[in-house]
Amino acid sequence: MTAIVEFDPIGAESIKGALGPDSAVLPGLDALYSHLDVNVFEDCVVLGPSVDQQDVFALAEDMRLRRPSLGVVMVRRRIDTAILSDALRAGVREVVQERDLAGLATAVRRQREIAARLREQVERPEGSEPVTKGGRVITVFSAKGGCGKTTLATNVAAALADAGKGSVALLDLDLSFGDVAIALQLFPSHTIADAVPIGEDLDGPALLSLLTSHRSGLQALVAPMEPSLADSIDNALVVRVIDLLKDEFDYVIIDTPPALDDNVLAAFDRSDVVALLATLDIPALKNLKLTLETLELIGFPRDRLKIVLNRSDSKVGLALSEVEKTLKTAIVAQIPSSRDVPASTNRGVAIVSDEPRNPVSLAIRKFIDEYVVAAGDDAIPAQMRTDRRTPRRWRR
Ligand SMILES: Nc1ncnc2c1ncn2[C@@H]1O[C@H](COP(=O)(O)OP(=O)(O)O)[C@@H](O)[C@H]1O
Ligand SMILES: [Mg+2]
Incomplete structure (x- = not known):
């Protein structure tokens, strides 16, 4: 599944529309953090244009260590090189323009593929089954x-x-x-x-x-x-x-x-x-x-x-x-x-x-x-x- 946070209901609906039934809109960042704690296999999160940029960066930085496989995708009204480089430095994987819904769907698909591959290779959330079978x-x-x-x-x-x-x-x-x-x-x-x-x-x-x-x-x-x-x-x-x-x-x-x-x-x-x-x-x-x-x-x-x-x-x-x-x-x-x-x-x-x-x-x-x-x-x-x-x- 892909978790979405976007405070504007119309914007949230259009993001969810682009990502299809395997996505859900969460009411805010606290809900997102709790969601990630519980859903250890969540692959990708999308933060809409109304979510504060610094909050997105903080999330990406935090997840880069705790959940390296998680793809953080940020949607912005305007994109310039400063935002892009700050975002990538923070660990945001993709920045997509608000109206580019097809681009958003592609970005999320790509992130989920990467996450699945990374998870297979390395990640094993504590307390769950090992990455591969065996001892x-x-x-x-x-x-x-x-x-x-x-x-x-x-x-x-x-x-x-x-x-x-x-x-x-x-x-x-x-x-x-x-x-x-x-x-x-x-x-x-x-x-x-x-x-x-x-x-x-x-x-x-x-x-x-x-x-x-x-x-x-x-x-x-x-x-x-x-x-x-x-x-x-x-x-x-x-x-x-x-x-x-x-x-x-x-x-x-x-x-x-x-x-x-x-x-x-x-x-x-x-x-x-x-x-x-x-x-x-x-x-x-x-x-x-x-x-x-x-x-x-x-x-x-x-x-x-x-x-x-x-x-x-x-x-x-x-x-x-x-x-x-x-x-x-x-x-x-x-x-x-x-x-x-x-x-x-x-x-x-x-x-x-x-x-x-x-x-x-x-x-x-x-x-x-x-x-x-x-x-x-x-x-x-x-x-x-x-x-x-x-x-x-x-x-x-
Ligand atoms: N806790 C310890 N107290 C005292 N001597 C130790 C301790 N741990 C290791 N040694 C000694 O240090 C030396 C190097 O240890 P070793 O396990 O061979 O290190 P490494 O494999 O990292 O090169 C050995 O002589 C070992 O007995
Ligand atoms: Mg040795």
Whole structure:
């Protein structure tokens, strides 16, 4: 449907006439905001000439972040280049002249098409079904190395597997220097590089044969043993691997390299949650801010980004509130610093499994309960647990 706001009844009727039965006139902007809150799949809104221009701009600016797929169309009595450029800067997608009703119908049709495509690709309003069918995908990223990506990714995967929350796959996308295998003391007989010769024939069963089991029950697809093999793995293969893992597992946790490359962006596109890691040092925060700005530019839905502060108790003179102000984003989770983390990494165990009461383990579990586990999926009967550790295909 397309929602229309126009205070002049005759103008409202003519807009509705141009857009047909799949449109409705709402009494004002408050009604429009409520309508958008309830109708999470509304694709397009039309603001008539009587709606204050600044109100239209404010709506467009607000929606650009909250609902990047929503097309805001503005109808004006007179159009000049100043209005056009201000409107586009605010995020209004189209400005149409009042009498150009055919142009308005075309603009709305175009916006609805774009919205449908964008929504398919990326948007998943919180609490609803995922974009595509299959398991939940959680990607852990930071543009700087050493922030704790591998620590968080391996521990989230191990904690989910330990808790019997479902079948869990862990994918190491740090193709050159991935250390998931070392962090979990795995002895893989295959790596993602073994998918290369399989090429087009790579399907679910073939992929499952490349995974390495960890004692928690999680299944890992580890990075190549030699950094030089990373070049043989192209983006199409990475995309295929993620999609197949999503088909086969309830949870797919993805560890990443410290760079926003094509593989990482493909992982983001398929993720329900992207955990962006930060530490309290200026280089890490600068990189995080740049990452946020880049993701905003490409219209990545903000509600899927969760900022996690690692070593949050470091006494380094940076206040949390200052950091949030700089990032213009809330920090949703804080993981304290602990010597037990490198100690467990060195022993090749996940701290969540080895020391479940450690404050680091508690913080990671809290993050999982609040942001990783699908809504309504927290009560799995104990007798189902072993069952849910098996990939879907193997379950009866
Ligand atoms: N909360 C923490 N407290 C103490 N040490 C940590 C913590 N998180 C990570 N580390 C240590 O920091 C180092 C880098 O972590 P890692 O997860 O490998 O980072 P990344 O994957 O981002 O490069 C590792 O030695 C790890 O044990
Ligand atoms: Mg790492």
